[in-house]
Amino acid sequence: MKIVVAKNVYKSFPQKSGHNLVVLKDINLTINKGEFVTLIGPSGCGKSTMLNIIAGLILPDKGRVLVNGKKVTSPGKDRVMVFQEGALFPWLTVLDNVMFGLKTNNIDNQTAYKRALEQLKAVHLHKFKDAYPHQLSGGMKQRVAIARALVMNPQILLMDEPFGALDEQTRLILHRELLEIWLKTRKTIVFVTHNIREAVKLSDRVIVFGIHPGRILKEFKISIPHPRPRGNQHLIKIENQILKILQQEVEKHMKIMGGKFGK
Ligand SMILES: Nc1ncnc2c1ncn2[C@@H]1O[C@H](COP(=O)(O)OP(=O)(O)OP(=O)(O)O)[C@@H](O)[C@H]1O
Numbered sequence: 001m002k003i004v005v006a007k008n009v010y011k012s013f014p015q016k017s018g019h020n021l022v023v024l025k026d027i028n029l030t031i032n033k034g035e036f037v038t039l040i041g042p043s044g045c046g047k048s049t050m051l052n053i054i055a056g057l058i059l060p061d062k063g064r065v066l067v068n069g070k071k072v073t074s075p076g077k078d079r080v081m082v083f084q085e086g087a088l089f090p091w092l093t094v095l096d097n098v099m100f101g102l103k104t105n106n107i108d109n110q111t112a113y114k115r116a117l118e119q120l121k122a123v124h125l126h127k128f129k130d131a132y133p134h135q136l137s138g139g140m141k142q143r144v145a146i147a148r149a150l151v152m153n154p155q156i157l158l159m160d161e162p163f164g165a166l167d168e169q170t171r172l173i174l175h176r177e178l179l180e181i182w183l184k185t186r187k188t189i190v191f192v193t194h195n196i197r198e199a200v201k202l203s204d205r206v207i208v209f210g211i212h213p214g215r216i217l218k219e220f221k222i223s224i225p226h227p228r229p230r231g232n233q234h235l236i237k238i239e240n241q242i243l244k245i246l247q248q249e250v251e252k253h254m255k256i257m258g259g260k261f262g263k
């Protein structure tokens with residue numbers, strides 16, 4: 001069943017130079033309920049912009065995004081975003097950070113406490129409930145950010161390079177935890193990364209974006225069950241195919257830029 005549908009999404013931003021930069025051009029995509037979809041592409045290709053459009057934080061110039069058949073015009077409780085740097089409130093404890101959204105939605109204290117603690121258990125952080133963000137490692141902060149998003153019980157989790165700032169070891173642990181949660185809850189996840197291995201390891205489908213303008217170049221469906229073994233030949237083959245497409249795209253782009261700025 002479809003949950004997110006993007007139809008001919010077009011977005012440009014005015015630049016300081018005066019010209020309009022076309023960031024996304026004719027983006028058409030469909031995401032099914034419970035699917036884990038990753039958007040991958042070079043820096044500046046519009047991945048965050050696309051995620052923000054699905055979140056309702058940015059409106060497209062043309063085209064539209066539908067969530068459950070309804071046009072997105074603003075943020076909604078059905079969609080929650082997790083950013084690269086958890087963006088926790090530094091003056092609140094871990095528990096209060098996770099309870100924050102519930103409280104602003106007028107959920108009584110006792111229920112909020114119970115739900116927040118449950119969610120912290122799911123990310124193995126309940127023992128740190130009284131700690132403050134500055135007392136946590138980067139990986140722990142991201143886990144709190146994930147718990148804070150999940151506690152709202154959204155239908156769709158939007159994740160913008162959530163593990164981008166983590167070391168490889170922590171990243172692998174968080175992959176496992178995120179997959180555990182996803183397999184249990186079957187939330188729809190729209191994930192953004194420029195790490196090809198991460199994309200192929202986690203997703204049901206990887207959508208490869210090109211740059212200037214940001215547009216969909218190719219999609220890869222990956223139906224290997226989890227946990228996906230490192231070194232799986234099929235996965236490596238897909239990784240290499242994605243790498244090749246992205247390399248060609250970046251090289252093409254550099255040639256164009258060279259033509260513009262070179263001698
Ligand atoms: N509010 C804005 N005003 C002007 N330009 C913008 C704005 N937001 C994004 N852009 C430009 O749009 C392009 C796409 O940005 P976006 O953040 O979506 O890329 P991205 O694919 O997420 O890149 P990265 O991998 O570096 O995060 C970039 O060239 C960026 O400079």
Ligand SMILES: [Mg+2]
Nearest residue numbers: 047048049160
């Ligand atoms: Mg981005």
